[in-house]
Amino acid sequence: MLHKGEYKxxxxxxEGIDGSGKSTQIDLLYKWLLAQGxxxxxxxxxxSNLVKSTTKLAKKQKIFTPTTFSLLQATDFADRWQNYMLxxxxxxxxxxxxxxxxxxxxxxxxxxxxxxxxxxxxxFSVQPDLAFYFQVPLDVAVDRIMEGRAKLKYYxxxxxxxxxxxxxxxxxxxxxxxINEYDRMTDEFSxxxxxxxxxxxxxxxxxxxxxxxxxxxxxxxxxxxxxTRHTYHKPVEQIAGSQQAGKA
Amino acid sequence: xxxVKFYGAGFPYRPxxxxxxxxxxxxxxxxxxxxxxxxLLRAWLEGEGYAVSDTGLRRSxxxxxxxxxxxxxxxxxxxTMSLFYATDFADRLENQIIPALKAGFIVLSDRYFYSVIARDxxxxxxxxxxxxxxxxxxxxxxILYLKASIPTxxxxxxxxRGFNHWEAGMDIRCADNLYDSFCVYQAALIEQFDEMAKExxxxxxxxxxxxxxxxxxxxxxxxxxxxxxx
Numbered sequence: 001m002l003h004k005g006e007y008k009x010x011x012x013x014x015e016g017i018d019g020s021g022k023s024t025q026i027d028l029l030y031k032w033l034l035a036q037g038x039x040x041x042x043x044x045x046x047x048s049n050l051v052k053s054t055t056k057l058a059k060k061q062k063i064f065t066p067t068t069f070s071l072l073q074a075t076d077f078a079d080r081w082q083n084y085m086l087x088x089x090x091x092x093x094x095x096x097x098x099x100x101x102x103x104x105x106x107x108x109x110x111x112x113x114x115x116x117x118x119x120x121x122x123x124f125s126v127q128p129d130l131a132f133y134f135q136v137p138l139d140v141a142v143d144r145i146m147e148g149r150a151k152l153k154y155y156x157x158x159x160x161x162x163x164x165x166x167x168x169x170x171x172x173x174x175x176x177x178x179i180n181e182y183d184r185m186t187d188e189f190s191x192x193x194x195x196x197x198x199x200x201x202x203x204x205x206x207x208x209x210x211x212x213x214x215x216x217x218x219x220x221x222x223x224x225x226x227x228t229r230h231t232y233h234k235p236v237e238q239i240a241g242s243q244q245a246g247k248a
Numbered sequence: 249x250x251x252v253k254f255y256g257a258g259f260p261y262r263p264x265x266x267x268x269x270x271x272x273x274x275x276x277x278x279x280x281x282x283x284x285x286x287x288l289l290r291a292w293l294e295g296e297g298y299a300v301s302d303t304g305l306r307r308s309x310x311x312x313x314x315x316x317x318x319x320x321x322x323x324x325x326x327x328t329m330s331l332f333y334a335t336d337f338a339d340r341l342e343n344q345i346i347p348a349l350k351a352g353f354i355v356l357s358d359r360y361f362y363s364v365i366a367r368d369x370x371x372x373x374x375x376x377x378x379x380x381x382x383x384x385x386x387x388x389x390x391i392l393y394l395k396a397s398i399p400t401x402x403x404x405x406x407x408x409r410g411f412n413h414w415e416a417g418m419d420i421r422c423a424d425n426l427y428d429s430f431c432v433y434q435a436a437l438i439e440q441f442d443e444m445a446k447e448x449x450x451x452x453x454x455x456x457x458x459x460x461x462x463x464x465x466x467x468x469x470x471x472x473x474x475x476x477x478x
Binding site for chain 1: 259261310342383384
């Protein structure tokens with residue numbers, strides 16, 4: 001459905017419901033790639049300044065509808081895509097994204113918008129080189145979320161859907177709908193499914209294996225701040241050498 | 249409207265059975281006299297005993313301040329502008345237009361998504377993509393397209409609010425000055441409107457004529473819409 005981007009860089013994204021552990025994994029991946037001296041750029045869902053004030057207003061006053069929520073997040077994504085992710089990919093950088101268009105495909109459809117309609121909204125973006133889906137049963141994710149947090153927010157819990165008066169119940173019903181959407185997208189967008197109940201280290205090993213495969217023989221943008229062992233600048237070489245100790 | 253129809257999927261999460269009101273859209277480029285005509289139509293319709301609600305682009309409570317700020321800083325690209333405007337449009341449709349139609353109002357809309365699409369396509373957006381974005385939009389009962397020549401538009405702009413950055417398409421630099429840029433940009437928009445007139449079934453009104461004449465034409469068409477009901 002998404003077109004293939006022929007860029008010098010690599011686009012790696014993670015998806016999964018809240019509490020699936022995807023952010024932990026992408027953070028480890030980011031540090032691992034940096035340690036190898038790669039040029040890496042990290043982008044997070046819903047983080048553009050362009051729509052920040054509008055999102056804040058709408059959440060506070062609870063005036064979002066499923067359609068306006070979807071469109072505003074697409075605006076946010078489009079801004080990040082054109083101004084950060086796409087230029088970085090063209091430059092040859094490894095772009096890591098914590099959530100991508102698939103989050104919209106899962107959440108917005110869970111909120112009731114049309115599947116084809118939301119896919120068209122994001123059709124300016126490309127199919128990632130690797131799309132990881134961290135699959136966890138609902139109970140596991142909910143337990144992780146509830147442990148670390150005092151209160152679920154209104155939209156986060158899907159309270160706008162009127163599924164239940166109880167925030168936790170509403171959250172569970174909403175998240176289950178999202179899981180169903182993710183599961184049906186697995187083939188459509190070639191997700192690499194990672195079992196999110198496995199120990200963190202084991203998941204990361206699988207993630208890195210996939211990375212190694214696509215990075216083999218690939219040369220991206222050199223990182224001027226990190227020199228490899230081929231450099232002739234002796235002092236820098238020493239620094240680089242010492243930090244490469246952890247490299248597999 | 250007896251039958252509620254959308255250009256695409258509409259709002260699947262909120263099925264609408266019936267909308268007793270009527271949605272009448274006035275379309276046309278900048279300076280064509282839409283707002284003057286809407287004021288006159290509103291007074292006329294209210295005189296006839298209809299409840300009237302009017303709405304226009306970029307008036308939604310959700311996006312107005314955010315859009316205004318973004319336009320000040322010129323940080324909008326054609327793509328983000330297109331999606332931001334679609335957000336504004338959806339908000340007004342769901343929260344103003346549809347509730348008014350449900351309550352049996354005549355809704356006079358100063359432009360609809362056709363203007364936004366015209367603007368987007370002139371800025372390089374994909375035609376099919378833009379149209380699909382508005383799959384949630386309600387099909388109006390009547391679309392009246394006010395069409396005027398560039399010289400008419402210029403005389404109205406000069407004697408009215410003056411040239412402005414966006415109406416002259418200066419964000420895409422059609423020329424190095426506001427006047428030439430306005431001419432090139434508005435001509436491109438008119439081309440888009442002419443194309444859409446067929447596609448969406450616009451009723452084209454010659455807006456080079458006097459305000460009174462144009463208003464008479466509009467009333468004639470709108471009257472037909474009410475005759476159908478009787």
